[in-house]
Amino acid sequence: MSIPGNFSKKGYLIFYLLLVLAISACQFEAQVEEVKVGVLHGNQYSWQKKIKPTIENFINKQSYEMQCQHKKKLKVIYKDTLSTQEGAYQAFNDLINNEHVSVILGPNTSDTALPLAVIAERAKIPMISIGSSHPELTKDKQYVFQLVVDNRSQAQLLSQLIYQQLNYQSASVIYRVTSDYSRDFVENFTHYFSEMGGQINQQFGYKQPDDIDAHLIEAIKKNQPDFILLPNFTEDIKKIVPRLINSGVKSTLVGTDAWNVHQLKNFDFMENTIALDHWYSNTSKYKEINTHENRSRAANFDPADPHSISPITHDTIALLWQTLCSSPETTSKSLVEYLQKVRNFQGITGTIKHFEQGTPLRDMVIVKISNRQVNLDKTISVEYLAE
Structure with missing residues (x-):
């Protein structure tokens, strides 16, 4: 960048400040860590098809507007399990070995989640199932979590x-x-x-x-x-x-x-x-999706279809984002530690008081x-x- 020869002292000062700001902005941008998040979804049931658009809406409309202590940028990679154990295993293996994701959301039916939970624990990859409620999913595991109360x-x-x-x-x-x-x-x-x-x-x-x-x-x-x-x-x-x-x-x-x-x-x-x-959208105990303070979050899923999976999916990605924002580093160990420290997370579906062995303590209706x-x-x- 050339500097005009007739620059005044004031001009030099302004130029210098602009240059410093530009360099700082580049450094700040370089410091934003990209976190790869793998999402395993199926298509066997109609509710499974709501998971991907709910996450995409959150990423597009919500996450980067939130205050974040440790700046992160999410890159979400979707893999279809084909609603089979074999398909889920292949998708899971692809996310870990080829995409090198830091955390996996799903699978969301017990049939596909149970065998993968064992592999996730062995590989020390955090796995958060949005929809599976099988009690064996998180039993004796440190790296596996579920967002719904177990069966x-x-x-x-x-x-x-x-x-x-x-x-x-x-x-x-x-x-x-x-x-x-x-x-x-x-x-x-x-x-x-x-x-x-x-x-x-x-x-x-x-x-x-x-x-x-x-x-x-x-x-x-x-x-x-x-x-x-x-x-x-x-x-x-x-x-x-x-x-x-x-x-x-x-x-x-x-x-x-x-x-x-x-x-x-x-x-x-x-x-x-x-x-x-898991929730009822109109009860005063929970944050209604149409209330003023929650309107921005309500935009992340279709309020005309308040089936539990959409708001629970929203709360899953919101909880993950909060965890990433709180953690200075993105390692499997740090993510698990911060998830285990969750206290009174306020979501659309209500409050997760804390996790007990990977299972949330929360209200039902x-x-x-x-x-x-x-x-x-x-x-x-x-x-x-x-x-």
Whole structure:
């Protein structure tokens, strides 16, 4: 850069200051560390397709506007698991060995997350599952975390509420035997419900919804259980519940976090069903997605479809970003240490008080579908289990 010969002293001073600022800006830009984040997503269920756009919206609209103590720049690399264990392993291996990511978000179903959690722990790569709630996912692991309450705690919480507050004492269970999630939930629920004195009249395992035939439904009607537990994903519920209702089943239908209640509410056959879920967008205990103070964050997912996975995905990437901002270095060990130190993280879905062995201590809700609306029935703390 040349300097005009007729520059005054004042001109030299201004030029010098501009040069210093330019150099400082370049140095500052060079100091911003790029962090590679791998995201494993599938396409088997409709809710899985919401994960990628939610993360992209956060990165594009939110993250770089946030205050950050230790400046970071995120580079997100997406890999499709093809919703199979083999596909998940190949995608995971690619992220670690070829892309050299620092942390992995996903997989988000227990079927694919469980085997990869073992590999992540062995490789000492932090892995945060957005949707898996299997209790074995984080057991005896330091590098694996999950953002939702695990099945064991959910099953214990649901069984206590049903038995102690709703006074339901008998149940039938219909679940998909090919799903790790469903099998694990049923196993834990059966244990806790029976331990309190409840009775499981029947357990019906199916491979496809068409296996739920008239003979099976008649057996349920004959036993007249107080409720029917259906820990199955939305696509199965749409096929099973109409058969139960049209056959005259009067028992209360109870669901889990596998239900997309905001999609199911549009069907008349779901009237008066209840489900355990991770959040309810209109309760004052949680930050509503339409309130003024949360409007900027609400823009990161579609408020017209407040299924849990979108806001939980938002909270996952927000928590990771907060962790990266707090950590002066981006190493596997430092990321894990800062995640373990999380206290009272305020997210759209509520507050994560802290992590216990990779599982969050956070509140859950019971919602009820009535008149094609999802209504809050109860807000319950996982701490209730210790009472």
